[in-house]
Amino acid sequence: RKEVEQDPGPFNVPEGATVAFNCTYSNSASQSFFWYRQDCRKEPKLLMSVYSSGNEDGRFTAQLNRASQYISLLIRDSKLSDSATYLCVVRGAAGNKLTFGGGTRVLVKP
Amino acid sequence: ETGVTQSPTHLIKTRGQQVTLRCSSQSGHNTVSWYQQALGQGPQFIFQYYREEENGRGNFPPRFSGLQFPNYSSELNVNALELDDSALYLCASSFEGLPPREQFFGPGTRLTVL
Numbered sequence: 001r002k003e004v005e006q007d008p009g010p011f012n013v014p015e016g017a018t019v020a021f022n023c024t025y026s027n028s029a030s031q032s033f034f035w036y037r038q039d040c041r042k043e044p045k046l047l048m049s050v051y052s053s054g055n056e057d058g059r060f061t062a063q064l065n066r067a068s069q070y071i072s073l074l075i076r077d078s079k080l081s082d083s084a085t086y087l088c089v090v091r092g093a094a095g096n097k098l099t100f101g102g103g104t105r106v107l108v109k110p
Numbered sequence: 111e112t113g114v115t116q117s118p119t120h121l122i123k124t125r126g127q128q129v130t131l132r133c134s135s136q137s138g139h140n141t142v143s144w145y146q147q148a149l150g151q152g153p154q155f156i157f158q159y160y161r162e163e164e165n166g167r168g169n170f171p172p173r174f175s176g177l178q179f180p181n182y183s184s185e186l187n188v189n190a191l192e193l194d195d196s197a198l199y200l201c202a203s204s205f206e207g208l209p210p211r212e213q214f215f216g217p218g219t220r221l222t223v224l
Contacts, residue, residue, distance in 0.1 A: 004152075006152075008150075042217070043200055043215035043217050043218055044153065044200070044215050045215070046212055087152055087153075096141065096143065096158060096165075096166070096204065096206060096213070097158065097166050097168070098143070098145075098153075098155060098202075098213060099155065100145075100152030100154070102150075102152045103152050
């Protein structure tokens with residue numbers, strides 16, 4: 001079983017619609033959680049950290065469920081520029097190793 | 111721009127050859143992590159260097175090795191290249207302390223092994 005698992009998609013989303021997707025992680029000792037965004041043939045960039053209480057950054061909302069070991073990302077009012085691969089990332093208790101999921105591809109269409 | 115640079119941007123090698131990839135970290139950062147990203151997959155942690163010492167390693171064989179220099183730049187060396195080593199190699203720099211800080215990724219080196 002992979003340490004971090006994501007639905008690869010693609011999620012085809014009409015412009016202006018809401019899309020949500022999850023990832024699950026296997027290590028219950030994981031300490032920190034993030035969503036990164038990666039555009040085609042580019043490096044990953046931090047989208048947002050994910051906190052236990054849930055957090056929002058503009059149109060993006062992230063949730064963490066430690067009991068069920070999953071993280072979610074919701075995008076409201078999708079823009080064409082939101083088309084990208086969204087990587088779920090987990091950091092363990094020791095060191096600063098980041099463990100990435102395989103990514104969820106989102107395609108926003110007019 | 112993150113201020114993290116990598117060279118070269120693209121590289122083509124043949125099986126059995128050796129390759130060295132380079133990374134310059136962002137100013138003020140003391141830690142470099144290396145990741146391998148195969149096509150269609152997420153990045154996989156190779157290893158991390160902190161103050162010129164290896165500080166954690168992923169599930170990669172010993173033919174993957176690295177160095178960090180006093181200016182905190184870093185090299186990734188891969189010996190006896192295999193076809194499966196074809197991937198995007200990403201380095202990420204950060205300032206390590208408590209709590210751990212964000213890692214900033216460079217643009218990557220795309221390695222093709224023929």
